[in-house]
Amino acid sequence: xxxxxxxLETLLTDSIARKHLPKAGYYHAVxxxxxxxxxxxxxxxxxxxxxxxGLLHDIGHTNWENQGEWDYESYNEFDIHTIKGAExxxxxxxxxxxxxxxxxxxxxxxxxxxxxxxxxxxxxxTPLQKLVSDADDLGKEExxxxxxxxxxxxxxxxxxxxxxxxxxxxxxxxxxxCKDCEFKSECKLQDGGSNGT
Ligand SMILES: [Fe+2]
Ligand SMILES: [Fe+2]
Numbered sequence: 703x704x705x706x707x708x709x710l711e712t713l714l715t716d717s718i719a720r721k722h723l724p725k726a727g728y729y730h731a732v733x734x735x736x737x738x739x740x741x742x743x744x745x746x747x748x749x750x751x752x753x754x755x756g757l758l759h760d761i762g763h764t765n766w767e768n769q770g771e772w773d774y775e776s777y778n779e780f781d782i783h784t785i786k787g788a789e790x791x792x793x794x795x796x797x798x799x800x801x802x803x804x805x806x807x808x809x810x811x812x813x814x815x816x817x818x819x820x821x822x823x824x825x826x827x828t829p830l831q832k833l834v835s836d837a838d839d840l841g842k843e844e845x846x847x848x849x850x851x852x853x854x855x856x857x858x859x860x861x862x863x864x865x866x867x868x869x870x871x872x873x874x875x876x877x878x879x880c881k882d883c884e885f886k887s888e889c890k891l892q893d894g895g896s897n898g899t
Pocket of ligand 1: 838
C-alpha cells in the first residue's frame with residue numbers, strides 16, 4: 703500500500719478518533735463504513751471518500767445524559783453532532799495528511815448526514831452526501847440502539863483493515879469512475895494523482 707495514502711486504519715487508531723468514536727460506538731462506525739463501501743460500489747461513488755466519511759460520520763457525538771440516563775428524545779431534538787463531527791473529522795483528516803479538497807468534501811458529507819440539526823434543510827445533497835446518510839440509515843435501530851452495540855477495538859481494527867484492502871484494490875484496479883474525479887490531482891491512489899505510482 704502506498705505510504706502516503708491516508709488509510710481508514712490510520713484514522714481509526716488516531717487519538718482523536720479513539721476519544722470521540724466510542725460515544726456513538728465502534729460497531730456503528732465500522733458498519734457504516736462497510737455499508738458505505740457497498741453503496742459506493744453500487745452507485746459509482748468514490749469508495750475512498752465514502753468509506754472514510756462513513757467511518758467518521760458520528761465522530762461529533764457527545765454524551766447526552768439526563769440524570770445519568772441517555773436522553774435520546776432530547777438528543778434527537780437538540781444535538782449538533784453533525785456540526786461538531788464535520789469539524790472534528792476535518793481536523794483529523796488534515797492532521798493525517800489528507801488532500802484539502804477531499805477533506806472538505808468529507809466534512810460536508812458528515813455535516814449533512816443527518817437532519818437531526820436542520821443544517822441540511824433546502825440543501826440539494828451530492829451523491830456522496832446522500833450515500834453517507836443512507837449508509838448511516840442502513841444500520842439504524844429504534845431509539846438509537848445501534849449506538850449501544852459493542853465490539854472490541856481489536857475487532858474494529860480487523861474489519862477496517864479488510865475494508866482498507868478492498869478500497870485500495872478497487873481504486874487501483876478499476877479506475878473508470880476516477881476518470882472525471884475532481885480530486886484527481888490530490889488522490890494518492892490514482893495513477894493520475896501527483897503521488898501515484
Ligand atoms: Fe449521526
Ligand atoms: Fe450514525
